[in-house]
Amino acid sequence: MNGERASGILLHITSLPSPYGIGDFGPEAYKFIDFLHETNQKLWQILPLTPTEKCSPYSSVSAFAGNPLLISPDKLYDMKLLTKEDLIIPSTFQLNDQYVKFKQVTEYKHTILKKAFENFQKQQQKQVDDLLKEFLQSEHDWLDDYSLYMTIKEQQNKKSWSEWPHELKFYQKNKLQQIRETKQDFIQYYIFIQYIFHEQWKKLKTYANQLNIKLIGDMPIYVDYNSVDVWANTKIFQLDNDTLLPSVVSGYPPDDCSTNGQNWNTPIYNWNDNLKKSAVFNWWIKRLEKTLQIVDIVRIDHFRGLESYWSIPVDENHVPLQPKDGQWVKAPGTEFFNAIFDALGKDLPLIVEDLGNITKEIIELRDQFNLTGIRILQFAFTFQPDNLHLPHNYLPNCTAYTGTHDSLTVVGWWIHHALKDEKKNFLEYINIPIMHDADDHDKLGNQDIVISYLDKHINWYLIQMVLGTVANRTIIEFQDVLGLGNDCRMNDPSLSSNPDYDGPQNWTWRFTWSMLHEKFRTKLKFFTNIYNRK
Template sequence: MPFERASGILLHPTSLPSRFGIGDLGQSAYEFVDFLVKSGQKLWQILPLGPTGYEHSPYTMNFSAFGGNPLLISLEQLAAQGLLNGEDLNPLTGDDIEVDRVNYDRVIAHKSPYLAQAYEVFKQQLKTTPDPVFEQFCRDQAWWLDDYVLFMAIHEQQPDKMWQEWEGGLARRDPVRLKEKREELADRILYHKFVQYIFFEQWTKLRKYANEKGIQIIGDVSIYVCENSAEVWSHPEIFKLDAQTLEPLYRAGVPPDYFSATGQLWGNPVYDWDKLQETGFAWWIERFRATLQYVDVVRIDHFRGFEAYWQVPGKETNAIKGEWIPCPGGEFFETLGQQLGSLPVLAEDLGIITPEVEELRDRFDFPGMKILLFAFGGGADHPYLPHNFPRNCLVYTGTHDNDTTLGWWAKAEETERQNVAKYLGYDSPEEIPEVHWGLIRLALSSVANQAIIPLQDLLGLDNRGRMNDPSVNAGNWRWRYESSAQLSDALAERLGTLTELYNR
């Protein structure tokens, strides 16, 4: 569906400032919403909110496609609820703590005991006073929550093992063994239910605050899920797995291209779309339904995978020997629309995009993406140059996977720099006073219905502010801004002036 003309900011909640080493759903999140309002924005784009594992990628290493990340829980809000003593909340400090970086190991070690304390208080309260809201949450979300909390409780017992390495009765979900395990791990199961309840309670409150101030949340659905996740364990029939070992027969990725001679091997198991089709795409429909409980608009990461996906034999070490497999994306989105009505969907259509992918996107009026950092390496017909945009699209200066604008500018080819200068109306690159504001103005002034600016570009940060570099595995997803004071009235006024000027 096409959207109204609007603009907003890309910022994942982990990048918010806080005393505890990682952004959370507390005060700074509300201050960020206030900044959005003050600067005339209507959109807040986030990354997936799920519980992260190895290297804390919100896209490829989530333990659940439905759960929330416990690290985002605000300890201060728990104290306000009486579940913690506010005077006992110590900030995360140390020589290895940087104000603009998340040290995940330290954060987990620091926050987990507080969550455990809050749970013990909550559990004691349940013994004397039932919590009907908690009970309703557990009933409403049981269709995914029950599997997830059991998965996490078992995973905690043997954290170094994939679920396929669990004893046969657990790996293959023997009902007797599952019942026994639920009884054995009842306390940890209740703990994980509590954590999910608190997460979604805090997130729902924050989203309500944003919505009431005219801010819509753009959420993100990554097309694939992690192999070591509750979903693959609890729904092995919808993935292409070996019947004997339960390991993926094929893994997801993209083929070799200009940027990589061996392609990208992501490692996620691919879906068995024939089985999904037989069920009327039930699992995917529930995934969208669940996502739309907590966000207003859904951006589909790797949208082209709904037209055809690159599957690589499971034992390969790179993506060269894969093949494109057609996918019933048209039938799926038709069914999804019949179930959910109008689809507030954005399509991440970057990479290898064929006419078939474009047809699928346009058939359902899903806006595609335009990235200004990619626009200046070719001629005047480049599709990412604003004069070539259709209205039904979403323009970014850059995304979470790219350099910041200043980081890109520092290493851009001379031809790109010259093209930027000419496009902005300067004789040479040296005359451009603030290239990041030049591209922000281009995005906001374009005909694209929606424009999204990463906060790093508004703050004028170099590549120390980059969120993710897909070419490396380690060290990503760590950036955060230092203080809400950086969201100054002057910055809000500058952005707000452009937003009003270009009718966003």
């Protein structure tokens, strides 16, 4: 899509409507693709599709597997793996149309997935082994470890792998083979879930691609410690040899957004061990190759961590120190991308999140490989001289956003967060007439009137502005199309989330079709067309 002007929507699958408590790959996903097509959108950006035991899609038990919660019960019915009676939601599950109750949804989805698996075994009979064996063979690089990991985790009452018996914790192959032979039903269940996930997603992606819509996926730079990726690949992470606990953890130093800094508490790759670095590269190559089979374009989160990363030490009890106690450590960015492009080709469709404490070295790394950076219009109006988020500073090779999943909605930013000077800067930038021949007092009064007017219309001003830039790709957060406030924000990084909590929180927002008024469809299509993104 280099050089082609295109626009799209940012909306995660979980935020789609559905009667099952969470958005999925069912009929409503196809309906949303139809909406994108009708309004001439060419891109649909989603968050990571990997499985999580928490609320955040950026906290996964596998960098390769698919999230079972996204599997559509309706599509399982179409496959004759569930009956109409199976689709009736028991009253014990108090699901919600406005937000995701992760604990309830997880229990419900696994209940019906187990029913579907039982029916699959009965219906397929002798074919079931061959079908799952074929799928396992095609995905063996990650699926064998994943199905083993999930089976052991279930047998170990969901404890962290660091607390498993020694032979399991240290990945002893003879013990793992014994589990393969004695826990075949459990292993096959987890293979079945991944088979269904991939079948449903493949059909949905094909439908989108046939309508000239490309899927943008998202890839966190780090993986959870409590994941199959770390358990099965301990040598590529900075872990203590005796305990296999992290010897350092990732994070970010104190800055304007976080005075105490951030501790992400994920292990860091063995970038600087020359003997193990190639193994890190090979794992990343497989990860990117798999992700690019799932989506058309990949956005890499926290790109600056590929040039240098914030390393937080741990104490003698393996408890991380404060983020301020960390340090920047050089990462092998050029060597890393050379390995990636040599293995996968020079024209990989990548977007990199070049935000945060961006140095000239990071910009040089991005431009050395002609990687597509991002711009956030919501960040533009502080009017710092070097603010790259101002539209006149955009380059064609960037992806421009009204806001991201981590930011305020446009309406929420304008009404509750934007400073008075930011609003003044915005008005001057777009040059709304303020009766230039009036005296200063009248000008101030007229500005206040305009600001009051924009309280109800600011989202469309920013949508129009971002679509009109030279950026080849523009992405509008769906909440901004709907004109919603911060109560519909997807994620506030300053707040933690709890999968056991049943109320609205980070990652739980969902929309209903009643929010999408006809005038919003009309405006979106109109602005898309006049800025030649159709």
